[in-house]
Amino acid sequence: MTTDNATAVPAVSARDTPPATSLALDHLSWSVGGAVIVDDITMHVTEGEFVALIGPNGAGKTSLFNLVSGLTRPTAGTVTLSGVDITRHAPHKRARLGMGRTFQTSSVFADLTVGANVGLAVQARTGESRRFWKRAGADGGPETAAALELVRLSHRADAMAGDLSHGDKRKLELALLLARRPRLILLDEPMAGVGAGEIGELTTVIRDVHREQGCTVLMVEHHMEVLLDMADRLAVMHHGALLAFTDPDSAMADPAVQAAYLGDGA
Ligand SMILES: Nc1ncnc2c1ncn2[C@@H]1O[C@H](COP(=O)(O)OP(=O)(O)OP(=O)(O)O)[C@@H](O)[C@H]1O
Ligand SMILES: [Mg+2]
Numbered sequence: 001m002t003t004d005n006a007t008a009v010p011a012v013s014a015r016d017t018p019p020a021t022s023l024a025l026d027h028l029s030w031s032v033g034g035a036v037i038v039d040d041i042t043m044h045v046t047e048g049e050f051v052a053l054i055g056p057n058g059a060g061k062t063s064l065f066n067l068v069s070g071l072t073r074p075t076a077g078t079v080t081l082s083g084v085d086i087t088r089h090a091p092h093k094r095a096r097l098g099m100g101r102t103f104q105t106s107s108v109f110a111d112l113t114v115g116a117n118v119g120l121a122v123q124a125r126t127g128e129s130r131r132f133w134k135r136a137g138a139d140g141g142p143e144t145a146a147a148l149e150l151v152r153l154s155h156r157a158d159a160m161a162g163d164l165s166h167g168d169k170r171k172l173e174l175a176l177l178l179a180r181r182p183r184l185i186l187l188d189e190p191m192a193g194v195g196a197g198e199i200g201e202l203t204t205v206i207r208d209v210h211r212e213q214g215c216t217v218l219m220v221e222h223h224m225e226v227l228l229d230m231a232d233r234l235a236v237m238h239h240g241a242l243l244a245f246t247d248p249d250s251a252m253a254d255p256a257v258q259a260a261y262l263g264d265g266a
Contacts, residue, residue, distance in 0.1 A: 020047040020082070022184050022216035023068065028077035030067055037063045039240035040077070045184075047082075050210050050217045052227040052248075055237035056261060061220045064237065065188050068218070069101045070094045082183065100182030102173050102190065110162030114153055114172055117161050118144045121179035147175040150212060151205050167198030171205055178213065185209075187219040191226065199223065203230065228252075236260070 023045040030038040038060050045051050053061050066072040068079055070091040078087045086094050091101075109117055122143045148154045151171040156164065161172060170190055177185060190206065191199050203226050210217045210230075221227050227234065227248070234251035236244040238260040244251045251257055 021045065021080075022047045022049065022082060023218065024078075024080040025064075025068070026078045026080070028064070028067060028079065029075050030063055030072060031075045037240050038067060038074070041237075041240075041242045042077075043235055043242060043245055045216055045218060047183075048214055048216055049232045050230055051219070051233050051235055052231035053218060053220045053235045053237065054222075054224070054227065055243075056263075059237040059260075060240040061237055062188055063240075065101070065186055065218075065220065069099065069186055095180065095182075098181075098183030099186070100177045100180055100184070101186045101188075102170075102177050107176055108161050108169065108172060110160065112161055113158050114161050114164070115144060115148065115157035117172060118147050118175045118179055121176045122147070125180050143179070147178045150178065150208060151175045152201065165195070165198065167194045167202050170194060170202055174205065174209055178209065182215055184216045184218065187217065187221075189220055189222065191221060191223050199226065206230070 021044050023043075025041050025043045028038060028041045029036065041064065053064065055061055063072070067074050070086070070089055070093075074087065078085055080086065081094065081097055081099060084097060086097065086099075089097070109120070112120070119141065122141070145154070145157075148157055151174050153168060153171050153175060156168060161169070164172060187206070191202060194202055206217070206219070207230050209215075219227075219231075231248055233246060234244065234248050235242060236251055236254075236257050238256075243256050243260055244254045246254075
């Protein structure tokens with residue numbers, strides 16, 4: 001609400017404050033066996049932004065994710081997370097600083113219920129004692145319930161995780177990630193292997209997670225129809241380099257982007 005008092009304060013308004021940078025990649029490169037796979041990428045992602053990383057097969061998207069999450073080390077350049085240079089940090093250290101990468105199916109215990117899986121992930125973060133865990137019960141408490149609700153899996157809380165459909169497994173993996181309260185999440189082709197009938201709801205869940213948690217999202221996806229209405233910006237890679245990093249309409253209208261897709265038949 002605007003008041004006379006408010007105008008009298010020589011305050012810096014929200015509009016004057018530049019948005020904080022969540023993830024900054026500066027001149028990031030990765031070469032292997034003499035081949036340049038990631039080529040001098042500079043890209044600054046704003047706090048809370050949803051960025052879709054696209055490009056033809058083999059463009060280097062997963063390789064870039066590996067550099068961001070710490071699975072591989074760059075040949076040159078830096079990775080900065082919320083102002084901290086993490087270029088040399090191991091993946092677990094990046095996770096502790098708020099970076100989450102999904103869809104490592106190994107993190108799901110197939111023989112435990114959906115609720116117990118999320119409950120354990122919550123417990124792993126909070127370090128609650130076994131005693132508390134018992135007291136919280138098989139559903140793991142209110143945080144577990146909230147995470148399941150957000151990913152639209154409440155009705156499957158008592159199902160065995162191994163019995164879930166591909167789409168529901170992806171939702172569970174998102175809930176497990178949320179239990180760690182990440183500030184930045186990296187999603188590499190979350191729709192891969194998911195049936196056409198489940199893509200719409202999974203898209204809605206990813207959008208809800210982004211909106212309600214306020215976290216920054218960097219997502220690789222080939223389903224363009226999914227990306228165009230959820231991404232704030234598209235980052236387009238081709239032959240390891242960043243061709244465009246702008247709003248979806250401008251990116252898709254860029255002749256260099258169109259040529260990259262046509263040229264590779266992707
Ligand atoms: N460890 C590696 N050693 C050698 N070459 C590699 C290695 N990892 C990736 N590459 C090569 O780097 C290029 C980029 O691969 P990457 O998997 O990053 O592409 P992508 O954009 O994720 O493709 P897709 O859309 O198919 O998932 C490919 O030519 C790939 O063969
Ligand atoms: Mg890939």
